[in-house]
Amino acid sequence: MTNFDSQDDFRSWGNVLKESHAVARPIWRDQLKSAILNGRQQGLSLLGAGLRRSYGDSGLNPAGGMIDMAGVDRIIAFDPEKRLLRAEAGISFDTLLKVIVRQGFFLPVTPGTRYVTLGGAVGNDVHGKNHHVNGPIGRWIRRLGLLRSNGEELELSTSENPELFAATIGGLGLTGLITWVELELITVESAMIDAENIPFENVDSFFALAKESEEYFDYTVSWIDCLAKGDALGRGIFSRGNHAKAGSRLPDLGNTRFTMPMNLPGLAMNRYSINAFNALYYWNGKRTAGPARIGLHPFFYPLDSIGRWNRLYGRGGMYQYQSVVPPSVQVEATRDMLRAISVSGQGSFLAVLKTFGAVTSPGMLSFPREGTTLALDFPNHGDDTLRLMRRLDAIVLEAGGRLYPAKDGRMSAEMFQQGYPAWQEFARHVDHGFSSHFWQRVSQR
Numbered sequence: 245m246t247n248f249d250s251q252d253d254f255r256s257w258g259n260v261l262k263e264s265h266a267v268a269r270p271i272w273r274d275q276l277k278s279a280i281l282n283g284r285q286q287g288l289s290l291l292g293a294g295l296r297r298s299y300g301d302s303g304l305n306p307a308g309g310m311i312d313m314a315g316v317d318r319i320i321a322f323d324p325e326k327r328l329l330r331a332e333a334g335i336s337f338d339t340l341l342k343v344i345v346r347q348g349f350f351l352p353v354t355p356g357t358r359y360v361t362l363g364g365a366v367g368n369d370v371h372g373k374n375h376h377v378n379g380p381i382g383r384w385i386r387r388l389g390l391l392r393s394n395g396e397e398l399e400l401s402t403s404e405n406p407e408l409f410a411a412t413i414g415g416l417g418l419t420g421l422i423t424w425v426e427l428e429l430i431t432v433e434s435a436m437i438d439a440e441n442i443p444f445e446n447v448d449s450f451f452a453l454a455k456e457s458e459e460y461f462d463y464t465v466s467w468i469d470c471l472a473k474g475d476a477l478g479r480g481i482f483s484r485g486n487h488a489k490a491g492s493r494l495p496d497l498g499n500t501r502f503t504m505p506m507n508l509p510g511l512a513m514n515r516y517s518i519n520a521f522n523a524l525y526y527w528n529g530k531r532t533a534g535p536a537r538i539g540l541h542p543f544f545y546p547l548d549s550i551g552r553w554n555r556l557y558g559r560g561g562m563y564q565y566q567s568v569v570p571p572s573v574q575v576e577a578t579r580d581m582l583r584a585i586s587v588s589g590q591g592s593f594l595a596v597l598k599t600f601g602a603v604t605s606p607g608m609l610s611f612p613r614e615g616t617t618l619a620l621d622f623p624n625h626g627d628d629t630l631r632l633m634r635r636l637d638a639i640v641l642e643a644g645g646r647l648y649p650a651k652d653g654r655m656s657a658e659m660f661q662q663g664y665p666a667w668q669e670f671a672r673h674v675d676h677g678f679s680s681h682f683w684q685r686v687s688q689r
């Protein structure tokens with residue numbers, strides 16, 4: 245369990261990258277130190293792993309040692325008065341939700357899948373549909389335990405080792421192994437969401453809806469038909485919602501209906517099927533628009549309804565591309581990116597557009613910043629796809645924006661360093677016993 249005696253191939257969630265790792269699978273917190281010391285004795289550079297929902301190479305450490313934290317997954321303490329929950333880093337949001345929702349609590353921030361761990365969420369400082377209200381999750385982390393490669397155990401918070409705390413939030417697992425996390429929860433009155441879907445015609449109407457909605461809705465996000473052109477450029481479905489004030493506290497029983505048993509043939513993902521999907525999704529969204537009271541799972545985690553949905557992209561896999569650009573240029577930059585995608589004909593099934601608010605987190609390498617984020621899935625068509633993403637890189641760089649490391653497997657060192665000016669300060673806190681494929685790539689001078 246702590247000896248790195250199994251050698252496994254790990255794929256990125258996008259399925260483009262595959263690397264072999266020696267893996268330790270501890271179960272108990274008191275095994276973590278010996279796992280780290282064993283790995284170092286074997287000369288391995290280390291990396292903590294959660295449920296490996298990062299799309300690119302930030303969770304891969306080729307020829308190194310992976311500490312799989314999914315077995316270290318217990319709740320340690322809960323103070324309902326202070327809304328503070330302390331849990332081991334390997335606990336999943338899925339498990340946490342099963343425990344907290346029926347007691348009237350909810351996660352302050354959740355990404356679009358519940359199959360992430362607390363440690364992984366800290367490692368990427370994840371954001372959700374309520375970024376404009378609650379900021380990234382790092383803002384809600386009160387304390388955490390960190391184990392360094394020399395076996396030193398530290399407690400981090402804004403008052404204790406504050407710089408290392410800031411480096412660890414969004415620190416991509418490079419400052420050490422997160423062993424436990426103390427998270428502040430929010431209260432909810434039910435397990436339901438009052439949601440509303442509104443079709444919109446183009447980029448301008450998206451920004452108008454976002455502005456209007458942010459004042460009254462805690463959660464906002466949009467799906468975009470990224471193959472639409474001309475006056476319809478950027479048309480989509482705007483989704484907004486609040487926790488319902490009444491209704492059952494019992495969460496719905498999850499929404500996973502079907503699990504992809506294998507990779508789909510790559511041919512299934514071509515410009516015709518993507519075009520047809522986008523048009524159908526848009527017209528269906530128009531037909532079913534309006535308010536509805538729905539459960540947490542369909543609102544927050546629609547993608548979890550198909551287990552291992554990443555296999556839909558076939559053996560070649562897919563790239564995710566998530567950018568954020570600042571408010572002053574967000575309208576033009578979003579238009580430019582959508583135009584470039586539409587012209588290329590390489591659409592995305594899942595094109596998500598959202599405005600981020602000004603609420604920040606302590607994380608030095610935290611991705612979210614005020615502005616607009618666009619997230620896209622591109623089936624991997626080799627050079628054509630890479631060329632399109634380089635075109636998008638140029639738009640993002642010119643706009644003064646940046647890309648999300650959790651979604652990336654190919655950005656240049658220059659792109660990373662320009663987007664994250666604090667990276668050199670961050671590098672001073674990296675534990676040299678830890679590494680990742682991502683870090684080796686982007687920290688080159």
Ligand SMILES: Cc1cc2nc3c(=O)[nH]c(=O)nc-3n(C[C@H](O)[C@H](O)[C@H](O)COP(=O)(O)OP(=O)(O)OC[C@H]3O[C@@H](n4cnc5c(N)ncnc54)[C@H](O)[C@@H]3O)c2cc1C
Pocket residue numbers: 257291292293294295296297298299302303313333334354355356357359360361362363364365366367368369370371372373415416417418420421422423547650
């Ligand atoms: C369908 C889907 C929807 C998503 N939606 C969003 C979204 O809306 N917002 C968003 O922000 N992200 C989103 N993501 C990305 C996902 O939330 C992040 O990649 C998240 O960090 C994954 O958690 P994980 O437990 O799988 O971590 P992993 O992917 O295993 O690891 C993430 C990082 O944290 C490090 N790490 C993990 N555990 C530890 C530990 N115990 N100690 C130290 N370092 C550790 C890893 O080394 C890695 O660098 C989505 C992903 C998917 C698949």
